[in-house]
Amino acid sequence: MDYKEFVDQQVASIRESVGDGVAINALSGGVDSSALTVLGYRALGERLKTVFVDSALMREGEPQDVVKDFAEMGIPVDLVDARAEFLAALKGLTDPEDKRNAVTRTFYQDIFARLVRESGATHLLHGTILTDIEETVAGIKRQHNILAQLGIDPEKEYGYQVLEPLATLRKDGVREVARLLGMPDRMAERIPFPGPALATRIVGEVNEERLATVRAATSIVEKELADSGAFQYMAVLLNDKATGIRDDNREFGQIIVVRCLDSVDARTATAVEIPWEKLHRICAQITSIEGVNRCLYDLTPKPPATIEYV
Ligand code: XMP
Numbered sequence: 449m450d451y452k453e454f455v456d457q458q459v460a461s462i463r464e465s466v467g468d469g470v471a472i473n474a475l476s477g478g479v480d481s482s483a484l485t486v487l488g489y490r491a492l493g494e495r496l497k498t499v500f501v502d503s504a505l506m507r508e509g510e511p512q513d514v515v516k517d518f519a520e521m522g523i524p525v526d527l528v529d530a531r532a533e534f535l536a537a538l539k540g541l542t543d544p545e546d547k548r549n550a551v552t553r554t555f556y557q558d559i560f561a562r563l564v565r566e567s568g569a570t571h572l573l574h575g576t577i578l579t580d581i582e583e584t585v586a587g588i589k590r591q592h593n594i595l596a597q598l599g600i601d602p603e604k605e606y607g608y609q610v611l612e613p614l615a616t617l618r619k620d621g622v623r624e625v626a627r628l629l630g631m632p633d634r635m636a637e638r639i640p641f642p643g644p645a646l647a648t649r650i651v652g653e654v655n656e657e658r659l660a661t662v663r664a665a666t667s668i669v670e671k672e673l674a675d676s677g678a679f680q681y682m683a684v685l686l687n688d689k690a691t692g693i694r695d696d697n698r699e700f701g702q703i704i705v706v707r708c709l710d711s712v713d714a715r716t717a718t719a720v721e722i723p724w725e726k727l728h729r730i731c732a733q734i735t736s737i738e739g740v741n742r743c744l745y746d747l748t749p750k751p752p753a754t755i756e757y758v
Pocket residue numbers: 591640641642643644648680714750753754755756757
């Protein structure tokens with residue numbers, strides 16, 4: 449594919465569709481929504497309103513870092529603080545699907561619907577890619593094309609149309625487009641991070657304290673494995689506890705699982721053989737997080753496991 453021609457065509461097509469209206473899009477910092485934001489801004493300039501919704505589920509410093517990265521590219525992004533709403537929606541939930549539903553509904557039905565109304569947007573730019581569509585059709589993922597799955601017809605309910613300029617590309621194509629749009633490598637090459645964010649990395653209830661624990665572990669794992677070349681790596685907080693010793697006292701503490709996987713398209717995956725020395729270093733740092741006294745490395749491939757725990 450000629451990606452330069454693709455970019456030119458999509459820019460022209462977004463301009464034509466939006467006319468003199470206003471478009472809105474939600475940026476997560478992942479490669480798809482980031483490439484879409486740059487493409488949309490190239491087409492519409494200030495008539496594209498980009499929002500980053502801080503759900504309380506993001507990694508350390510992520511909302512501020514993403515907004516700053518885009519400011520450096522000259523693209524304004526509104527940071528919307530929705531932490532309280534997400535935490536309230538997740539309170540008391542332990543079932544994985546209930547948690548995912550709470551995140552999806554809070555995002556689309558509550559926050560995003562309000563933002564769209566307030567912005568007067570006529571169009572929503574959505575970063576759907578071909579793999580998302582294929583997986584939805586095959587019944588593998590139930591996350592995508594979320595509005596339709598919630599029974600929402602955006603045109604009828606909110607009065608806007610959805611545009612999906614990346615819908616013919618796969619991840620490698622999106623990365624090509626991202627590079628062509630002049631995005632830095634750390635954006636174009638970013639490892640996958642799920643939409644429901646750290647809610648997929650906590651087994652059991654998601655609350656501020658447990659988020660702080662998994663966030664600290666995530667920072668350690670992402671720093672230590674940044675040069676692993678792996679497809680994806682993560683830290684997961686289990687809903688179980690184990691006995692340990694801290695400062696000569698018995699401690700019934702938290703358990704963190706580390707996962708690092710090779711994969712091409714996330715449909716299958718195998719655990720990476722990480723050198724013991726590296727694993728020991730990760731373990732030492734993770735068990736110095738308050739209340740965590742065990743660190744496990746997960747060897748399970750997909751299948752039978754999935755990549756995420758939730
Ligand atoms: P699983 O856990 O199904 O994950 O093996 C496969 C890949 O998809 C990512 N993932 C998600 N991405 N929204 C997303 O945008 C989601 O709800 C979601 N759930 C899983 C996961 O990180 C892995 O790369």
